[in-house]
Amino acid sequence: MLTIENLTNEIDGKAILKGLSLSINAGEIHAIMGPNGAGKSTLAYTLGGRPNYEVTGGTATFEGKDLFELEPHERAAAGLFLGFQYPVEIPGVSNLQFLRESLNSQRKARGEEPLSGGEFIKRAKEKAGLLGLDMEMLKRPVNVGFSGGEKKRAEMVQMGILDPKLAILDETDSGLDIDALKIVGAGINAIMRKPDKAVLLITHYQRLLDYVKPDFVHVLAAGRIVKSGGPELALELEREGYAEVVAA
Amino acid sequence: MTTLTLPTRKAEEWRYSDLDALATVWPTPAPTRIDVAAGESARHHLLQDAADGAAAVHDYAISIADGARCDFHVLNIGGKFGRVTFAVTLGKGSHFELNGAIIGGGSQVLEIITKVTHAEPDATSGQTIRSILGQHATGSYLGSINVARNAQRTDAFQSVKAMLLDRTATANAKPELEIYADDVKCAHGATVGELDRQALFYMASRGMDPATAKTLLMKAFVAGVFDDVVDEAVKDSLEAAALAKLETLV
Numbered sequence: 001m002l003t004i005e006n007l008t009n010e011i012d013g014k015a016i017l018k019g020l021s022l023s024i025n026a027g028e029i030h031a032i033m034g035p036n037g038a039g040k041s042t043l044a045y046t047l048g049g050r051p052n053y054e055v056t057g058g059t060a061t062f063e064g065k066d067l068f069e070l071e072p073h074e075r076a077a078a079g080l081f082l083g084f085q086y087p088v089e090i091p092g093v094s095n096l097q098f099l100r101e102s103l104n105s106q107r108k109a110r111g112e113e114p115l116s117g118g119e120f121i122k123r124a125k126e127k128a129g130l131l132g133l134d135m136e137m138l139k140r141p142v143n144v145g146f147s148g149g150e151k152k153r154a155e156m157v158q159m160g161i162l163d164p165k166l167a168i169l170d171e172t173d174s175g176l177d178i179d180a181l182k183i184v185g186a187g188i189n190a191i192m193r194k195p196d197k198a199v200l201l202i203t204h205y206q207r208l209l210d211y212v213k214p215d216f217v218h219v220l221a222a223g224r225i226v227k228s229g230g231p232e233l234a235l236e237l238e239r240e241g242y243a244e245v246v247a248a
Numbered sequence: 249m250t251t252l253t254l255p256t257r258k259a260e261e262w263r264y265s266d267l268d269a270l271a272t273v274w275p276t277p278a279p280t281r282i283d284v285a286a287g288e289s290a291r292h293h294l295l296q297d298a299a300d301g302a303a304a305v306h307d308y309a310i311s312i313a314d315g316a317r318c319d320f321h322v323l324n325i326g327g328k329f330g331r332v333t334f335a336v337t338l339g340k341g342s343h344f345e346l347n348g349a350i351i352g353g354g355s356q357v358l359e360i361i362t363k364v365t366h367a368e369p370d371a372t373s374g375q376t377i378r379s380i381l382g383q384h385a386t387g388s389y390l391g392s393i394n395v396a397r398n399a400q401r402t403d404a405f406q407s408v409k410a411m412l413l414d415r416t417a418t419a420n421a422k423p424e425l426e427i428y429a430d431d432v433k434c435a436h437g438a439t440v441g442e443l444d445r446q447a448l449f450y451m452a453s454r455g456m457d458p459a460t461a462k463t464l465l466m467k468a469f470v471a472g473v474f475d476d477v478v479d480e481a482v483k484d485s486l487e488a489a490a491l492a493k494l495e496t497l498v
Binding site for chain 1: 447451453454456461465469471
């Protein structure tokens with residue numbers, strides 16, 4: 001589904017990713033862990049197409065398409081979803097309006113008919129219910145006045161409504177208490193744990209991986225994947241720390 | 249505004265105007281008078297949507313008697329030069345509320361000029377102006393509030409926010425207070441900003457095409473200006489005109 005080869009990039013002239021390669025197939029859940037400053041969020045933003053995250057080398061192929069040839073909104077329409085570590089507040093634009101415009105923009109780009117108001121609300125209600133988010137919250141402006149946990153749950157509601165093929169979730173577990181973590185974890189499983197979908201989880205901690213079981217775990221350090229393994233690698237990292245595992 | 253000599257830019261209230269365009273309609277007619285009798289309420293609105301290339305000047309002289317109220321909504325979007333001015337005098341315990349939006353593109357020069365005089369005690373006034381300016385447009389708000397010596401317990405505010413879509417557009421905001429009474433509350437704030445890039449990327453990451461995303465953010469920026477228009481038909485026409493104008497800017 002996604003193949004990244006030897007990716008290098010720069011932000012404001014500073015090299016962050018230094019030859020990163022990673023392959024994700026449909027049906028798989030991958031976790032990327034690593035110390036602060038390793039380039040984890042940079043990887044997410046670069047794949048999402050954030051301005052100023054300049055690709056200086058390497059390739060990323062998503063569903064047969066050159067990802068870097070696509071604008072950010074075209075990447076979304078192709079089935080990529082980026083879960084933000086810090087979801088953005090948009091005063092004056094309601095969640096429902098935001099999501100309906102987004103979904104219909106995607107559908108238009110794919111040559112599909114727009115979803116009717118009724119169908120959209122039905123889908124929104126179902127996904128909000130899945131994440132335990134009150135529909136009233138979705139009538140409010142995007143992320144404005146939401147707590148950290150509510151923002152993360154709202155992100156997962158967005159993911160549910162947009163129904164992507166690949167979700168790249170950047171520290172979706174940060175700012176969540178244990179109960180919210182369980183709900184968000186269950187949400188990710190319900191929405192994305194499917195044979196035709198894949199997830200790339202970016203996290204510091206093992207705890208999210210207790211709820212969303214990864215098939216593969218990678219350690220990112222200094223802009224490169226330095227070690228890959230199964231779920232047991234996450235436990236090893238938790239037990240021994242990054243320094244130990246990276247050095248080994 | 250009664251002089252027949254074409255004004256110059258030396259006069260503060262004409263400082264940002266397009267005087268060449270003004271010359272084509274000069275001298276402008278006498279101001280439209282609005283007198284709100286004691287205890288009455290009046291609602292007015294203006295949609296300034298003059299044809300491309302035209303000059304339009306609308307002057308209002310508004311007198312609000314004791315205990316009366318006047319609400320004015322203005323949308324200033326048309327012509328090469330569009331100017332709307334308000335000279336308002338407030339009686340005892342009266343209220344004036346101006347909600348306005350300026351939306352300009354091309355090389356339009358659009359301005360709202362207000363002079364609100366609190367002549368008597370206990371009057372209140374509010375002015376909320378939102379401007380969205382693209383390309384080489386210039387949008388200006390010059391607002392003076394005058395509080396007379398005996399106009400105690402005056403409560404007045406001016407809230408002016410402008411959004412520039414291009415670095416070549418210009419926003420001028422000049423609130424001016426002249427206060428002779430000592431028990432007075434006058435608040436004013438002015439900001440100039442751009443479309444929120446983080447919000448644009450967030451919207452793009454959800455699949456929204458850039459034109460839709462920009463239009464939504466601009467709509468959100470001016471939202472609220474016409475919220476309290478009571479007549480639904482008027483409200484719809486102002487909002488539809490604002491949206492149509494915004495869509496020409498993306």
